[in-house]
Amino acid sequence: MPKAKNVKESLTIMTEMVMPNDTNTLGNLMGGNLMRMMDVAAAIAAQKHSNRIVVTASVDNVSFVNPIPLGNVVTLEAKITRAFNTSMEVVVDVFSENIPAGQKSKTNQAFLTFVAVDQSGRPIEIAEAIPETELELELFEGALRRRQLRLVLAGRMKPEEASELKAIFKI
Template sequence: MTIIRISSNQSRTIQTKLVLPPDTNHMGTIFGGVILSYIDEIAAISAMKHSRNVVVTASIDQVTFLSSAEVGDILTLEAVVTSTGRTSMEVFVKVESENLETSEKTTTTTSFLTMVAKNREGIPTPVPGVIPETDVEKELFRNAEERKKKRLGKR
């Protein structure tokens, strides 16, 4: 059996969103649930690009809200597949906000999700391995097994 591995660059996905009033709470900051929705969407896209299959979210393993974003801020979401199992992919997502008036950029949220590739019949299907490229991706790849053990230990 040949093991296929592909560059993490193939899965890298970047989206930009504008924080609008309907996305915010009474304090003018974005709802956490809106951010979670954005994170789930971009993680799925990243995993689909990597596996070339449809995917489902198996778990949102960790979400860390570091700061908030306000009405008028620009959000940049970046996702990349950091490691793979037989049919699953761990996806790292980083959300950054940018204040248009000051140009200040702040990391607002980081998250790890597990996505599972499925074939046309809805059966989990094998995915290629990943070759990390950047220093951050290499570090995430090195620590992936530890995160997987923690994730499986919670079940």
């Protein structure tokens, strides 16, 4: 098994300005463009952790709470929350900043799951992720519940097998 790594080693920060070609008819960043940016940032974080090629396995709910207008700067911060055998969960936080106005706000957050693969595309074992901060520990502990929920919703796990979800399913 590969040597364990600290969560902070996977931190990936991407920054981009919203240009006219990125926007919808209301002058805001198109949701699909934001989802692409989130996928790229998360994939880089997953690669940093696993030192492997990674493929996107799932994307949890992405809510578009606040629009990101033309000219704003988008900053994405991605990092591993927890690694399992061959898969890992990555959290991506999205911030929008109007630099001239001095306004910055968090606009989105999503959890993505990646699988590390070898050159033939077969899943390969990855290192354990070690949380250090209080927030990293909170995300690490919640990752197993989120993973089990994903597996139940995908039909790959029976609800009664989801030990972390018993309260939700009243089993």
